[in-house]
Amino acid sequence: MILKVTLSGKHYQFKSVKDVMAKANEEKSGDTLAGIAAGSMQERVAAKIVLSQLTLKDLYDHPAVDYDHDEVTRMIIDDLNPLVFGQIKNWTVEQLREWLLATTTTNEMIHYLSQGLTAEMIAGVCKLMTNLDLITAAKKITNEKTANTTIGRPGTFSSRLQPNHPADNLRGIMASTMEGLSMGIGDAVIGLNPVNDNVSGVSTILKAFDEFITRWQVPTQTCVLAHVTTQMQAIEKGAPAGLIFQSIAGSEKANTAFGINQQLITDANTLGQEKCRNKGTNVMYFETGQGSELSADANFNADQVTMEARCYGFARHFDPFIVNTVVGFIGPEYLYDAKQVTRAGLEDHFMGKLSGLAMGCDVCYTNHMNADQNDIENLAVLLATAGCTYIMGVPQADDVMLNYQSTGFQETATIRELLNRRPIAEFETWMEKMGLSKNGHLTDKAGDASIFMERESI
Template sequence: MAYTHTLLRETYRFPDLKALLAKASPPRSGDQLAGIAAASEAERAAARLALADVPLRRFLDEALIPYESDEITRLILDDHDPVAFAGIAHLTVGEFRDWLLRAETDTAALTRVASGLTPEMVAAVSKLMRNQDLIAVARKRPVVTRFRSTVGLPGRLAVRLQPNHATDDPKGIAASMLDGLMYGCGDAMIGINPASDQPAAIGDLLRMVDELRQRHDIPTQSCVLTHVTTTLAAIEQGAPVDLVFQSIAGTEQANAGFGVSLSLLAQAHAAGLSLARGTVGRQLMYFETGQGSALSAEAHHGVDQQTCETRAYAVARKFDPFLVNTVVGFIGPEYLYDGKQIIRAGLEDHCCGKLLGVPMGVDICYTNHAEADQDDMDTLLTLLGVAGVNFIMGVPGADDVMLNYQSTSFHDALYAREVLGLRRAPEFEDWLARMGITDERGALRRAGPTQPLLAGARDWVRTA
């Protein structure tokens, strides 16, 4: 179906819903690279005005990628909940934006409609929203998950402790883990991106982290971010697997490029559940996404990169994840050119994920060849803290020496928690106090942690 809008005496025509969404997107280098972006600000404005008049029901009738050829499209439409959708089914995209921003549209209302929303609906409404709208709506929609710690509660900000090392040196990883814990980071998880994907190396890393966790009874969860098939092999070999990781995208073809399918993810989810390692909950999948992944694999089918990204959250939602992380600036300036585009994309991803009921965290990051710097990351960190992001990264010095990109540091987490009055996950918060790392207000103790913990941890680093 074609869509038109006349603006300043010129009529703009959009051949289908896919083209309309692409033209309505904020400026994005990836969409320009794909040749689907608006040619002018006037065309972008016309597309947004036309999109505002599109009924939400249209997204159930006009698939962006054919149902017959894409299992993500089938997942989205087959799992759609018409009962949850009924309360907003009469709205257009523009009216849906107004509804989201109403004071009476609270957490309960957003929770009720979540399973009735498709990724395309929430991507569409986000294109009509200013940054402050994205923050205000996301803040009203906390998504809480549990494994050994509880993440996503209002007024809380968790941190993934990311102790990567360029050669997977155990002592280097151990030292970074200890450093992060002493700064009060790690309540979301301790997650290592391995330099090697060899099963033996993955098993060694899993056992190393689990030894530290058990030695000090730390209420957190570990993850080695290897391919899901390697994790399945580790589970079969008896390795202590907590969270099951996989990168995912919003099209079947892009996921095939990652070497995964919905059936493989279901197998991995079941294997993780069979271990029953959680203490306060059973949510254990950890997914990472990023705008531009489908385009970089030439698997976007002409769909704009932000809508493709939001479709990935339908995949995540299917498996009731513990954490979902949009690694927002990691792919590079070919997809998000500068700090302004990265900031906008981070706010979009977080808001769209939360509307779908996904526990969103954001790796607030950029590559060294992007037109961005740490001031841009400070801005996005602060905005996401206000918006209620579930977790951020904690990287030593904000400089990942293995992945070679810039993220957020242990100190950045201290800043965000201090200026925004945010606390850690409750179980982890209690542990930090018991260990003497924090005082009764949750602030780091100047005198440092209790000597038994520090001595034991230092000994563990020396023998790692």
């Protein structure tokens, strides 16, 4: 294993595989904050050259966090298919990149090979790709998951309806829900971030969602994104949830900061299989985002991309319905501007899909970041081109509860029209029955929440 290279007459020596991985990463303010980023573009290129010649076994042998001290590492390693890994362990990272981008490499081939990839391998090949490479490779991969409906089928582009309210007011929540549904938003999930993380509040909102989608026969699933333990208590008491949510991280220490571990998520998954209002086998919903491990002082000197890839390794153990990266939510400390957010969104989407997940993205930014709505629309189109499973649908793209900017209802509708994409099949059939769409296009009724008002009191 060679960790040095001479480039343009200058000698570069790297301390470890982790050091190579960090310095090969595209520029991220979080890596700079952590003191692990390349000091110059030349050093970044040198690290990429060294990384390209490492074998997949080199990355297997050098996880970001030691196997004996981290359950996320153990989950990733123990879930690996040894037969598949044995067939590719001597490939270089460069060879993996070329194979993924080859025109002869199919979705089925990638699904098979991915069983032999650890998170570090997925992060490594990601670092050798341009933005266009990430779009091209991700586009090849389709990952279908089933809850009440099936997400991720080719030709579809879905959305999470996010009707957050600053006071958890049911009238406001349901008004946003009706408006979103009338625009064809919410086929992935109707999911609300609550202000109050308590069993009573979660149960009340879930019951309101359930009553509405039952009355109007909306083919989707619902979720209130409280802490997993709160949701579990509510479900045990009879609350009608469709999915169970939790934010996750790429190390045991960071997950501990979130108040979770493998056993708790295993228990939640089991509970969801038994009691969620869900016809399928996929009941979990996870969210991630580059930089969360550094925030918890739990990145172990590993870079953001590598730790993010490990989130997906943790997630795939539970075969969730959906996962999304809240890509620009933490702020400029970790992703400084639109260029870094764009890169991170494409990285996360590619890594999630290569990990076998129905991968979405909250295409977002905070008000103190050097980005604007045009930047977010650019990324949304790039992700949709890459085969992104779903994005967010937030009223007016302005989340008045979480206080950040995301995508609204119009973005999903416009991208479907622009790229000839459809909602989830069952949901589109419902839209046609409601008169909201015809032959794949929205009708004049779209966006008019009053179609629900004759039988609703809000």
